[in-house]
Every structure is written in C-alpha cells, then in structure tokens.
Amino acid sequence: MKKIYITVALLCVTVTSFGQSIADGLRLGTTDITGTARFRALGGAFGALGGDLSAIGINPASSVIFTRGTASFTLAVDSYDNDVNYFGTSNSTSNDDISFNQAGGVFLIEANPNSKWNKIALAFNYDRSSNFDDDFFASGIGNTSIASYFSEFAQGVPLELLELQNGESISSLYQFLGEQEGFGAQQALLGFQSFIIDPVDFDNPNNTVYTSNIAGNAFDQQYSLVSEGYNSKASFNIAAQYDERLSFGLNLNSHFADYTQSTLLDESNDNPTSLINGVRFENNLRTISNGFSFQLGTIAKVNQNVRIGLTYDSPTWYTISEEGSQRISTSGSDIDGDFTTLVNPRVTNIFQDYELRVPGKYSGSFAYLFGKNGLISFDYSYSDFSNLTFRPTNDPFFQEQNQKIENVLKGSSTFKVGGEYRIKEWSLRAGYRFQESPYQDGETLGDLTGYSVGAGYSWRTIKFDIALDRSEQDRNQVLFNTGLTSQAAITRSNTAIVGTLTFSL
Numbered sequence: 001m002k003k004i005y006i007t008v009a010l011l012c013v014t015v016t017s018f019g020q021s022i023a024d025g026l027r028l029g030t031t032d033i034t035g036t037a038r039f040r041a042l043g044g045a046f047g048a049l050g051g052d053l054s055a056i057g058i059n060p061a062s063s064v065i066f067t068r069g070t071a072s073f074t075l076a077v078d079s080y081d082n083d084v085n086y087f088g089t090s091n092s093t094s095n096d097d098i099s100f101n102q103a104g105g106v107f108l109i110e111a112n113p114n115s116k117w118n119k120i121a122l123a124f125n126y127d128r129s130s131n132f133d134d135d136f137f138a139s140g141i142g143n144t145s146i147a148s149y150f151s152e153f154a155q156g157v158p159l160e161l162l163e164l165q166n167g168e169s170i171s172s173l174y175q176f177l178g179e180q181e182g183f184g185a186q187q188a189l190l191g192f193q194s195f196i197i198d199p200v201d202f203d204n205p206n207n208t209v210y211t212s213n214i215a216g217n218a219f220d221q222q223y224s225l226v227s228e229g230y231n232s233k234a235s236f237n238i239a240a241q242y243d244e245r246l247s248f249g250l251n252l253n254s255h256f257a258d259y260t261q262s263t264l265l266d267e268s269n270d271n272p273t274s275l276i277n278g279v280r281f282e283n284n285l286r287t288i289s290n291g292f293s294f295q296l297g298t299i300a301k302v303n304q305n306v307r308i309g310l311t312y313d314s315p316t317w318y319t320i321s322e323e324g325s326q327r328i329s330t331s332g333s334d335i336d337g338d339f340t341t342l343v344n345p346r347v348t349n350i351f352q353d354y355e356l357r358v359p360g361k362y363s364g365s366f367a368y369l370f371g372k373n374g375l376i377s378f379d380y381s382y383s384d385f386s387n388l389t390f391r392p393t394n395d396p397f398f399q400e401q402n403q404k405i406e407n408v409l410k411g412s413s414t415f416k417v418g419g420e421y422r423i424k425e426w427s428l429r430a431g432y433r434f435q436e437s438p439y440q441d442g443e444t445l446g447d448l449t450g451y452s453v454g455a456g457y458s459w460r461t462i463k464f465d466i467a468l469d470r471s472e473q474d475r476n477q478v479l480f481n482t483g484l485t486s487q488a489a490i491t492r493s494n495t496a497i498v499g500t501l502t503f504s505l
C-alpha cells in the first residue's frame with residue numbers, strides 16, 4: 001500500500017532524480033564577454049594588456065599594470081532577439097534588460113625602492129559573466145506528440161502506483177512518487193491522470209505497459225520559453241610586479257548563479273481517432289548555483305612595445321540546488337461527449353543538490369603598443385568541454401550523462417582581437433571575437449561571432465567609456481529531453497550598449 005499524506009495548499013517534496021542535461025551544464029560552463037565598456041569595445045582581448053578592472057577576470061596579473069588606484073562601475077542595456085523556425089513556421093521575439101554589469105577597485109602598494117619587487121596590487125572585481133534572460137516562441141505542425149514524453153516515462157511503472165487509493169489526492173500521490181520513485185514516475189502520473197496514456201491491461205495492478213490516447217502524426221504545437229537570471233563572478237585579487245617587466249597574479253573567484261525558467265506547450269489535433277485533442281503542459285524551474293575557482297596569470301613586457309600574457313583558469317566546482325513545479329490540462333471527447341481535465345499537484349519539487357565540475361581553461365595573449373597613440377591586442381583560449389562532469393560520479397543517472405558529454409562535446413577555442421587609437425583625451429576602439437561550438441556536431445549550438453566598437457573620454461582622474469557590442473549564435477533547441485525531442489532552429493542575437501565610469505586616485 002502507498003503511504004497517504006495530508007494535502008495542503010502547497011506541498012514540498014525532495015525528489016531523487018531529475019533530467020539534468022548537457023545544456024544545463026553548459027549554461028554554467030560557458031560565459032559571454034561582459035564587463036567594462038573599454039573591455040567589451042576591444043572584444044575582451046585584454047590578456048596581455050591589463051590596466052582594466054574586467055581584465056583582472058581573464059588575467060590576474062592585470063591589476064598590477066595600473067599606475068594608480070582605480071575604481072569603476074558599469075551599466076549595460078542588453079537587447080536580445082530570437083528568430084525561430086519550427087517545422088517551417090517562423091516567429092520572432094525580443095527582450096530588453098538593464099543590469100549593473102561590473103564594479104570593482106584596485107589598490108596599489110609601492111614596495112621598497114631597493115627591491116626588484118617594486119609594486120603590489122590588491123583588487124576586487126565583480127562581473128556578470130552571463131545573462132540568462134531569454135524569451136522565444138515556436139509554433140508549427142509537429143510530427144511527434146507530447147504523448148511520447150509521458151509514454152516513455154510510464155513504461156515499466158506499475159499501474160497500482162498511478163491510481164488513487166481511497167482518501168488519496170493527486171497532490172499526495174505526486175508527492176509520494178517523488179519521494180519514493182523519482183521524477184519519472186511523477187511524469188507517468190501526470191500522463192495517466194490526464195488521460196493522455198492508458199495501461200494495456202486496466203485490470204492488472206502490475207501492468208507496466210502503456211499506450212497513447214493521442215493518435216496521428218500531425219500536431220499543432222505552440223511552445224514558449226521564458227527565462228531570467230545571471231551568472232556572476234567576484235574575484236579577490238593579489239598581484240606583484242618584478243623589475244617592471246614581469247607581473248604575476250592570483251585570483252580567488254566566487255561564482256554565483258540564479259536561473260528561472262518557465263515553459264508552456266500547447267498542443268492540439270483534429271485526428272478523428274484521438275481521445276485527447278488538446279494538451280496544455282506547464283513547467284517551472286529555478287536553479288541556484290554557487291561555485292569556486294582560482295586563476296594564475298602573468299604578463300611579460302618584452303620591450304616598450306610588446307607584451308605577452310599567459311593565464312591558467314582552474315576548473316570551477318559548483319553546488320547546484322533546484323526546485324520546480326508542473327501542471328497539465330487536457331481536453332477531448334468520448335461517447336459521453338466533450339470533457340476537460342486539470343491535473344495540478346500544487347507541489348514544489350525540491351531536487352537533491354548535486355555538483356558540477358566545469359573544465360579549466362588555458363589562455364595566451366599578445367599585445368603591441370604604438371607608444372601612447374594606440375595598441376592592438378590578440379587573445380586565444382582553449383577549454384575541453386568533454387571534461388564537463390556531473391557529480392556524484394557513482395550515481396547511475398550522472399554516469400549516463402557524463403558518458404553522453406564525452407561522446408557529444410569537444411574542446412573549444414576562442415579568438416579575440418581588439419584595437420585602440422588615441423587622439424588627445426579621446427580613445428576610439430573596435431573588437432572582434434569568435435568562439436567555437438563546444439558540440440562535436442557544431443549544430444546543437446553553433447559558433448558565436450561578435451563585433452564591438454566604442455569610445456572613451458578622459459578628464460584627468462575621471463574617465464567615461466561607452467561601447468556597442470553585438471553577437472550572434474545559432475542553436476537547435478529541443479522542446480523536451482525525453483519523448484518530444486523535436487527541435488526549433490533559433491538564431492539569437494544580442495546587442496548591448498555599455499557605459500563605464502572610472503575614477504582614479
């Protein structure tokens with residue numbers, strides 16, 4: 001017998017498994033070019049330059065390149081556009097966001113003039129590494145029903161677990177299944193209680209085979225996804241300069257991310273043999289992540305014009321907490337006429353915490369300075385995303401996901417180039433960046449390309465910089481990781497206007 005729980009308006013339940021996917025890992029594993037306006041205007045190519053608060057985040061030796069104590073604050077206005085194609089039907093959505101993008105400061109300590117270690121820098125910098133705000137809408141006539149999602153989860157689940165016992169509610173049964181059987185059994189329950197699936201043998205409580213009540217191969221589907229959130233990094237930095245030619249630095253980084261996502265699928269059909277002709281399936285998810293990493297970096301002044309930088313980024317170790325809720329409604333007709341069904345457990349699933357190890361990164365940089373008139377800079381970095389790892393690694397589900405990661409992901413290179421030209425108090429800037437897809441097929445998530453321009457003006461100890469940054473990337477978005485794995489082809493572009501105010505002592 002199943003244990004019966006008392007139902008209240010909102011229940012919380014700890015669930016032992018959930019569909020963490022490669023995309024979930026990459027959300028934390030990849031970052032965008034964010035930070036100060038000068039940094040973004042040069043495409044983030046600052047690894048050998050230093051002297052910028054956001055540059056500390058890519059090479060910790062950057063802080064000691066400053067000639068005096070400095071603080072900066074950055075505000076960004078981002079505009080996101082998604083062009084979506086789903087089974088030949090196109091849709092477009094736009095979303096705008098204003099964010100406090102960067103804040104930091106550096107304090108310099110002049111060392112003993114008789115020592116070759118002539119300067120020490122202490123710095124702190126906050127950067128919003130990624131903006132998770134997104135909004136897209138896909139519609140079209142698909143060839144796979146959402147019934148396949150529930151059917152795949154239901155196979156192997158005894159019918160007795162999905163039927164209500166005397167005095168038992170949907171909420172208490174949904175809670176029980178989450179605690180004892182896991183997320184998959186909850187999905188089977190939603191499909192069964194909404195009449196999307198039925199057992200092959202109604203009279204056998206041990207039945208484990210189910211069939212769909214949605215027939216045909218043409219389904220009018222409308223799918224929307226709305227997400228909000230960010231991934232941020234706070235860097236605590238120390239750096240030192242040796243003989244004015246070599247600079248060394250260390251960052252201790254605290255990472256924190258907050259992500260919310262709501263998806264809604266509306267599916268309808270007019271297939272004459274379908275018992276169910278309409279489905280509305282809603283899912284809500286919130287993810288909170290905290291992590292740690294460190295960085296080691298150096299900048300060498302080969303001569304007055306040439307600088308070379310090297311950086312090692314350690315893996316980032318995240319601890320992730322998730323919670324979610326679901327509801328589903330269906331409509332159809334049988335011999336008794338039309339009917340509608342609503343299954344709303346009113347339960348918040350609190351999933352067991354898990355860990356994610358994001359692979360480290362190696363970076364090399366080169367910069368050439370044309371005296372005080374300008375500069376050109378080039379950065380290259382490499383990270384092997386096939387080493388992305390869900391933990392604990394002895395968990396069977398995570399073992400399966402980690403094997404998929406090894407088979408699907410690969411190493412990814414990022415190229416960045418930027419230039420600056422100075423005219424008295426004015427500075428004119430431009431940049432370009434290219435980031436390879438971490439997927440072996442290059443199509444699930446495509447390459448990212450970005451262009452930027454900017455300008456700055458200096459009033460002695462105060463500087464104001466502005467940048468316009470645009471990037472574009474294609475991806476194929478699956479609607480669900482199980483069953484209904486139809487893909488929407490999305491081209492996402494991001495246009496950002498960034499302003500930074502800098503104060504120097």
